Amino acid sequence: MTKVTFERVHKAFGAFVALEELDLAIRSGEFVSLLGPSGCGKTTTLRMLAGLEQPTRGTISVGDRVVNELPPAERDLAMVFQSYALYPHMTVAQNIEYPLRKRGVARAVRREQVLRAAAQLQLEALLDRKPRQLSGGQQQRVALGRALVRNPAAFLLDEPLSNLDAKLRAHMRAELIELHQRIGKTMIYVTHDQLEAMTMSDRIAVLDQGRLQQFDTPLEIYNRPVSLFVAGFIGTPAMNLVKGTLKADGNRLVFDAGGLSLELPPALVRRDVLREGGIAVVLGVRPEDVLLATDGERATVKVVEPTGHESIVFFDLMDHTVVGRVGPDVRLAAGEPVGLTLNAAKLHVFAAEDGRRLNADLQPPATQAAPSLVA
Ligand SMILES: Nc1ncnc2c1ncn2[C@@H]1O[C@H](COP(=O)(O)OP(=O)(O)OP(=O)(O)O)[C@@H](O)[C@H]1O
Ligand SMILES: [Mg+2]
Missing domain, CATH: 3.40.50.300 (P-loop containing nucleotide triphosphate hydrolases)
Structure with a gap:
């Protein structure tokens, strides 16, 4: 051998x-x-x-x-x-x-x-x-x-x-x-x-x-x-990557990117990487972790690309383009308003300066709160 x-x-x-x-x-x-x-x-x-x-x-x-x-x-x-x-x-x-x-x-x-x-x-x-x-x-x-x-x-x-x-x-x-x-x-x-x-x-x-x-x-x-x-x-379509600032606010962990503000699971990153005033990060979400939810944050459908077994959908979320994938039976049309949430158990955080992963070991999905979008 x-x-x-x-x-x-x-x-x-x-x-x-x-x-x-x-x-x-x-x-x-x-x-x-x-x-x-x-x-x-x-x-x-x-x-x-x-x-x-x-x-x-x-x-x-x-x-x-x-x-x-x-x-x-x-x-x-x-x-x-x-x-x-x-x-x-x-x-x-x-x-x-x-x-x-x-x-x-x-x-x-x-x-x-x-x-x-x-x-x-x-x-x-x-x-x-x-x-x-x-x-x-x-x-x-x-x-x-x-x-x-x-x-x-x-x-x-x-x-x-x-x-x-x-x-x-x-x-x-x-x-x-x-x-x-x-x-x-x-x-x-x-x-x-x-x-x-x-x-x-x-x-x-x-x-x-x-x-x-x-x-x-x-x-x-x-x-x-x-x-x-x-x-x-790795991954097609590629992971959504959004540049922003990550801040601890008491027990909360908040990500800000232009008009987009997300409360993330507090245990997502190790606390020792955070600094006063926040750190520059890139938040990553795979297309399959962008979820349609009626009570989610408001977004607009920009483009729908049906592939047969699923559709790749480009959303506008607070001026950020976010790619998602939906089942073949979900009918969406360009311009349509939808609600979106992100799968809290599957978020990725990278340091903007050198691209290294900042996630702490993730908790099992069931114990994680869904991220709420704060307008
Ligand atoms: N004999 C050589 N002299 C100088 N530079 C070389 C030589 N062989 C390879 N390189 C350079 O080394 C780098 C790596 O080349 P390599 O052929 O290993 O790439 P690769 O990952 O196989 O790329 P590809 O997917 O295009 O085949 C390239 O920038 C190439 O130009
Ligand atoms: Mg080669």
Whole structure:
């Protein structure tokens, strides 16, 4: 079994720092996604693990072995690239068997392993075709097959689904999850698609500008983002983020943003972060935590976007645009007045100055009072 460890791994290209002091301990058999916007250092991280790039400093281990000085071929890792990199003149079968042939594996054994990989990836009918006669998804499966027959200690996958259309992506996503469950190997998966990371991963490492922001389970990252960046990056539609001032007023906790004044659950943030006169914060509320309520604060419907199974609704709440999601049977029209409340158990507070999360550990939802909006 194979754990993968990065210890204080740093990568600079000249004066440009692509990755800053990365610490990451991936467990044996885990499916971990590296997630972040373009240029945040995902591919660089994977390439250093594969041995295609040297870290400036720091230690990378596969299992209990430090691999910094090992050439790529001796690291026992299989990397699948976004471009698949199939050999165009070889058939599907020859492409899949190539790593075995290079290793000098006997013909009969090669045949057997190619057939097994082809069965796992539903490629049996395509074994005699050339790559140009395959769809994107089929080519992608061949690239996976070639990685599978190597039986590596871990798989490194760099945006392997990014060339596929939406439907095929969803299909391959499910197939990859199933494959991981079946073979139980460590998989490190690079993506900038947060839905992909959320649905596939045991844990997600969120990167921004070369810095690891959070490494945790999808639900923990969704429910307790450690920073404003993570909060805004994870979730579609994105979390509502409202800048304002947070003040303690006796036992009450009050958030003010222009004409909007909210009384928040007193235990929402640690008292020691509050200062006399209040602190600048960003209040975060996910769209599903914006609730219609006849006795709620008055708001106006601006835009309704039906998606079929729900509608995304843009509200005007005291000159702040707030996004909510409602069920398919809720009929709302632009210009319509509504009442809104926020789910008190699911509010997020971040420091405006550095974006760090200020929430104290939340109480169970039942013990929390609903936030009342004070005009
Ligand atoms: N060989 C190189 N020389 C100089 N800069 C590089 C080199 N390789 C990568 N970089 C820079 O390092 C940063 C991280 O690159 P990387 O390819 O890891 O990003 P990424 O997260 O994979 O992005 P994407 O989602 O666009 O693939 C980028 O700003 C990139 O321009
Ligand atoms: Mg990349």
